Amino acid sequence: MSNKVFKKITVVGCSSESYEKAIEFGLSKAGESLRGLAWFEVKELRGGLASDGNIEWQASLEVAFKLD
Amino acid sequence: MSNKVFKKITVVGCSSESYEKAIEFGLSKAGESLRGLAWFEVKELRGGLASDGNIEWQASLEVAFKLD
Amino acid sequence: MSNKVFKKITVVGCSSESYEKAIEFGLSKAGESLRGLAWFEVKELRGGLASDGNIEWQASLEVAFKLD
Amino acid sequence: MSNKVFKKITVVGCSSESYEKAIEFGLSKAGESLRGLAWFEVKELRGGLASDGNIEWQASLEVAFKLD
Amino acid sequence: MSNKVFKKITVVGCSSESYEKAIEFGLSKAGESLRGLAWFEVKELRGGLASDGNIEWQASLEVAFKLD
Amino acid sequence: MSNKVFKKITVVGCSSESYEKAIEFGLSKAGESLRGLAWFEVKELRGGLASDGNIEWQASLEVAFKLD
Amino acid sequence: MSNKVFKKITVVGCSSESYEKAIEFGLSKAGESLRGLAWFEVKELRGGLASDGNIEWQASLEVAFKLD
Amino acid sequence: MSNKVFKKITVVGCSSESYEKAIEFGLSKAGESLRGLAWFEVKELRGGLASDGNIEWQASLEVAFKLD
Amino acid sequence: MSNKVFKKITVVGCSSESYEKAIEFGLSKAGESLRGLAWFEVKELRGGLASDGNIEWQASLEVAFKLD
Amino acid sequence: MSNKVFKKITVVGCSSESYEKAIEFGLSKAGESLRGLAWFEVKELRGGLASDGNIEWQASLEVAFKLD
Amino acid sequence: MSNKVFKKITVVGCSSESYEKAIEFGLSKAGESLRGLAWFEVKELRGGLASDGNIEWQASLEVAFKLD
Amino acid sequence: MSNKVFKKITVVGCSSESYEKAIEFGLSKAGESLRGLAWFEVKELRGGLASDGNIEWQASLEVAFKLD
Secondary structure, three states, rough: OOEEEEEEEEEEEOOOOOOOHHHHHHHHHHHHHOEEEEEEEEEEEEEEEEOOOEEEEEEEEEEEOOOO | OOOOOOEEEEEEEEOOOOOHHHHHHHHHHHHHOOOOOEEEOOOOOEEEOOOOEEEEEEEEEEEEEEEE | OOEEEEEEEEEEEEEEOOOOHHHHHHHHHHHHOOOOOEEEEEEEEEEEEEEOEEEEEEEEEEEEEEEE | OOOOOOEEEEEEEEEOHHHHHHHHHHHHHHHHHHEEEEEEEEEEEEEEEEOOOEEEEEEEEEEEEOOO | OOHHHEEEEEEEEOOOOOHHHHHHHHHHHHHHHOOEHHHHHHEEEEEEOOOOEEEEEEEEEEEEEEEE | OOEEEEEEEEEEEEEEEOOOHHHHHHHHHHHHHOOOOOEEEEEEEEEEEEEEEEEEEEEEEEEEOOOO | OOOOOOEEEEEEEEEEHHHHHHHHHHHHHHHHHHOEEEEEEEEEEEEEEOOOEEEEEEEEEEEEEOOO | OOEEEEEEEEEEEEEOHHHHHHHHHHHHHHHHHOOEEEEEEEEEEEEOOOOOOOEEEEEEEEEEEEOO | OOEEEEEEEEEEEEEOOHHHHHHHHHHHHHHHOOOOOEEEEEEEEEEOOOOOOOOEEEEEEEEEEEEO | OOOOOEEEEEEEEOOOOOOOHHHHHHHHHHHHOOOOOEEEEEEEEEEEEEEOOEEEEEEEEEEEEOOO | OOOOOOEEEEEEEEOOHHHHHHHHHHHHHHHHHOOEOOOOOOEEEEEEOOOOOOEEEEEEEEEEEEEE | OOOOOHHHEEEEEEOOOHHHHHHHHHHHHHHOOOOOOEEEEEEEEEEEOOOOOOEEEEHHHEEEEEEO
């Protein structure tokens, strides 16, 4: 039946390339210890500026996974 | 004294009956691995629509429990 | 490179003195089981009123720590 | 003419049955001292967890009533 | 592939019974002219108070359906 | 010294002319029973549509007044 | 009975005079193709600045109308 | 049983010392005319700057008290 | 004159590549039935996780188009 | 091409007449030192109440202007 | 008359002592280059965690000052 | 010590390529007149639609830089 329960955790992924890469990295890290990742919601987009001018793209995500 | 600390986790409970049942199911699932559930806050109410027209009531909750 | 990932947890610290003390207590409790605390964000400030008129300062925090 | 003025008060109703019962109880309590209740807006849904596992459904409402 | 597009419309369903009934009525009305309803998000819960004290439960929903 | 306390109440003023008139009417009604009105904050602007097409401008305000 | 359903659409009305005129124009345009307009909610107030310094008042509205 | 109702009022406390003092002063003023204060929620933190450079700490609170 | 009116609709575009592709796909789908698309506002960024680990980028947009 | 950059500043305009006049005054003051004002967004509407009952309409605006 | 205009800037003050100290330091820094500081609004409270466990209290403020 | 102060300004960067390019362009423009850029926060993502169907990606950012 539809008595499912999901849990959401929050991760912040960082990448020097793009927000999509930051999210992918955050998801792959979350997936190392969790099974059943189902969806994610972007909560905040920020960035850091290194002294050499490079940008670190930072994406804060809520990641939902199904509880058995 | 009052130096208590609570932790909050986020769960999404689903039910084919009502939001209250969705919340109860989410709480009972959270209670399987956690002691000391104290209160919860409803963060979002959504729903899914199955192809037969049945509704899945989905409630996203922050559940607080006391840390020892 | 900058492929870092942080995880955020939410704690509610309580103190009979001030919001800063409530936050410090929440952080020190979180630090007992987590390494690499990096920053925190205050999400809500509330308080309880005991029958003797004393105030319990309650601060809800998202605490971020680096995943290895 | 349409120079009406309404006042809004905020109440939190609690029930052991459902959010609708919590709202009804909050409205009936507000109606004891106020005439002309016109509409209400749900501002927050929360809940308490008793030690026996029973849920207290808590609904925070803004209730509007017409000033004469 | 995953190049899907959904459209969301907003409806307000009303019922004299409960929020779930208000939502069901809003969805069934939306379903009369739309195919492919997929999910909904509750945006606001309000209510009207009739002079006889009866409550009209009002739920504002965003309903998403798939575009062909 | 600066140990002042203000109280805020919420009123909804309505006018067939403009939002400014709706606010003025709400404030003048609030001023009938309260002294020391100090400032107000507009929380919501809405409107009603009569069957003859006339608009009722509705402004929801928090009005602050000084407690003695 | 109270099993009513409303639909909301979003329009942005523009006027060189005032926000009230911008809203009126948006409502009258919406009323050309819709019957049963019931209420509206102001979602955003913005404005454009022409090179001659004239202001275009822009009001974003959700307009609700009753579904038969 | 749990059919409790609370009412919330909003006060703004001001102090030349700290936010905690501003809150305490607002609560003690609210407590002069109300019994059963139960909890409070901080809604806004602001401040005024006197011409001599002194800061007035201003905290806007929703204070909840139990209705008999 | 400046008596323009725009209408906004909400679409959710999905893509297996990036948020920009998801938005482009949503806009091109909206453009099939609408003329005069003028601007869009990103309301939410989410994503789905397929069982093979592929990400579906999902962007919720309000798209504004000019009414004649 | 479209590599434009705008800067936004925040001003609060005040008027004894209306919100539109408050906004116009804020914009004209901003225009004294800035060229290329392009659009504005209303962030908050408040008001002050003088002891003689006159209202000061206060509008907080983000004003965008193009950087060369 | 009341045709005043204020400008708001945003500063983030940091202190190793408390949020009040962080705000005071931000205001005193803003006051070095600006005259007529009138009020401030706290927008965000965060903190950094040094490796020695010391907390850096960080307060983000909008500071308003009067334009001549 | 940690008595640092940052100032935040708001810029809107535009690009015909992607949000990342829009942000980079906004940051590089801000960096022409400011030293010590430290981090940025994405506040809004929008876009313009040219008559040829090309998209202008628009990102509104708060950029923080350290005050000496």
